[in-house]
Amino acid sequence: MGRNRTRTDPDRYLTIRQGNYHYKRRVPVTIAHLDERAPHVRASLKTDDRTLARGKRDLLEAADDALWASLITKGVTDPARRRYEAAVKRVEALDFTFHGATYFEEPEAFNDLMDRIRHVLASGQEDRIADPLLGAVEVPDTKVSDAFDIYCNEIVADELIGKSQVQKDQWKKVKRRAINNFIKLNGDIAMEEIGIDHAKKVYRHWLGRIAPKEGSSTAGASSGNRDLGNMRVLYEAYFKYQGDARRDNPFEGLGFSLKKKRSRPPIPxxxxxxxxxxxxxxxxxxxxxxxxxxxxxxxxxxxxxxxxxxxxxxxxxxxxxxxxxxxxxxxxxxxxxxxxxxxxxxxxxxxxxxxxxxxxxxxxxxxxxxxxxxxxxxxxxxxxxxxxxxxxxxxxxxxxxxxxxxxxxxxxxxxxxxxxxxxxxxxxxxxxxxxxxxxxxxxxxxxxxxxxx
CATH class of the missing domain: 1.10.443 (hpI Integrase; Chain A)
Structure with a gap:
């Protein structure tokens, strides 16, 4: 097994040792001097089930592809993000969830941290898996516009599967309005920078249209609530996806009273x-x-x-x-x-x-x-x-x-x-x-x- 390494080979990079599958792949010669694991990447998949091994292999393969691409480009794209994405996939292949370092500072994470440390020590690969598994890989900042793309293409991609293209476009249009309004008011800042002042700026924008000090209302409460709600959902979903579910949401609790819901009148x-x-x-x-x-x-x-x-x-x-x-x-x-x-x-x-x-x-x-x-x-x-x-x-x-x-x-x-x-x-x-x-x-x-x- 493992002699044919083409992308169409379902068992590429898989070998069997002592009854369990292992992932083994040669580091490209052009970047071997940049990857300390050269000349080969090796990892035990800790399973004798071929189907499960293939799934774990896919994650490790994607992780290495992303890492090597970042080493080749040397900053032409975004090497920090590629390294981070590679770390996430590598941790998932080990049957854990990636978390940033701040997660392990919480008392509730103690048992999870100890499980990971035990796994690192038992693996004999401390130098290769300790950093991603223990959150020592830097989580790169992500602009609001990029976070929205991640939200659509990764976080809720399964929710869009049954929609027609028109329905997908309409779904994105409503949510993108909230993103565009936020960026117009605050700039396309990093998600990590968003605080209560940025959220309040969105709130005050809509307040000025819903309940202006002078003149008549130019918008309904539901429009403001929709924008604030979509930003609240994006913020929560994005950081949960990044392994930081405990982060306080600055959009939480901001909204407008719906005293009267508009309804289309029936035709007699x-x-x-x-x-x-x-x-x-x-x-x-x-x-x-x-x-x-x-x-x-x-x-x-x-x-x-x-x-x-x-x-x-x-x-x-x-x-x-x-x-x-x-x-x-x-x-x-x-x-x-x-x-x-x-x-x-x-x-x-x-x-x-x-x-x-x-x-x-x-x-x-x-x-x-x-x-x-x-x-x-x-x-x-x-x-x-x-x-x-x-x-x-x-x-x-x-x-x-x-x-x-x-x-x-x-x-x-x-x-x-x-x-x-x-x-x-x-x-x-x-x-x-x-x-x-x-x-x-x-x-x-x-x-x-x-x-x-």
Whole structure:
């Protein structure tokens, strides 16, 4: 084993001694004089399991790649960070978590420290593993902008796996606003430099917009809370990731009172029936956007849920025609839904059924373009005076649908299920048959002229 050292060899750098796997790798000749371990790097992986050994080998291999790259560049990039990253990977390969030196100054860390010292002494490799294992490797300063990249690409990378590119961009956009505002007020300083004065500067910035001493408010409390909250999360997650979870968070406790939460008003049923659905009023709206709008009226779905429907999720041949609102689990083109409770089956009735029959394969023009859809619909509705007030938006149809169900006396749990809201009790059964759901929805179905479809 170990003669073929190409990157495609699953057992590269692995050897067996006395029944256990070891990592053995030659230091590149060009930097052998800079690495005291030359000519070979050796480390016991302390396992006879090949799969586990390969995983530990991967960490050590990545650590050495990073270290040697820093020695080659000699500061052209950031050798201190490369050495630090190499130390982190090496410690993880030893089944420990990397911590900076300050961590071991705490009384609670005493037992962990003793375990590490015992491991160092038992390994016979004190000169090679003691520094990273005992926190003697300097943790480099990281600018706020770089910390945000680490947060997105490493710390919460798993949370982004199921999102479409549009969803990823939107997720980052909201959080990046907080980063940009912080940098605008304080500069792109190192995370380690951030203190309460920097956090208060962000707080006072938003305070001046939410509750100005003169003039009227230019921002809501939720906007300020979102910025402060995103900085608080970044700070906590970053230092926890660096092995410094006990660090006081300067953003903790800073926020604004939400006395009244803004809510989109529902569109009156009469307005939908007599104005919105009046023949001719939607005629100049493009075909797919009109189809989506008509489905929204009788399903209460989110616009993004309808425009991203795959053909198989528009089930017109079933005994009860319905939509299956579900995440898209295609690895090449994923898309998540808002919450697990948003996964649901919604019967098609009235104008929604007619529109779905016209668009059996979905809405390719707006697939993965939900922001473009919302902009198109809101612009059209406002330009043609089809919204009751400036406070109403296309999302108001969702609120109207819920009100119509409530006024018709539909079961509370059914309403929650059809809206994709959480049901606050243990789940039993399927929530009622599709046929029953359709009968209940027929109670609120609005009359329509086929010409509007």
């Amino acid at each position: 049923t009469e307005w939908i029936r007599d104005t919105m659905m009046k023949p001719g009023n939607l005629a100049t709206l493009n075909d797919e956007a009109r189809g989506i709008l008509l489905i929204l009226i009788e399903t209460g779905a989110r616009p993004s849920e309808i425009c991203n429907l795959e053909p198989h999720a528009i089930r017109l041949s079933n005994k009860v025609p319905h939509l299956s609102i579900e995440p898209r689990e295609d690895p090449a083109n994923p898309r998540e839904i808002k919450t697990e409770s948003s996964r649901r089956l919604v019967p098609l009735v009235g104008v929604a059924l007619a529109a779905a029959e016209r668009h059996k394969t979905g809405f390719p023009r707006y697939r993965n373009r939900e922001n473009e859809l919302s902009a198109t619909l809101n612009h059209f509705l406002r330009a043609n005076s089809l919204l009751p007030t400036k406070a109403h938006t296309v999302y108001s149809f969702r609120h109207s649908f819920e009100d119509r169900m409530k006024e018709a006396g539909l079961d509370d749990e059914l309403r929650r299920l059809l809206m994709g809201h959480t049901v606050d009790r243990p789940k039993y059964g399927s929530g009622g048959s599709l046929d029953w759901r359709r009968r209940e929805l027929m109670k609120i179905a609005l009359p329509f002229d086929q010409s509007i479809v």
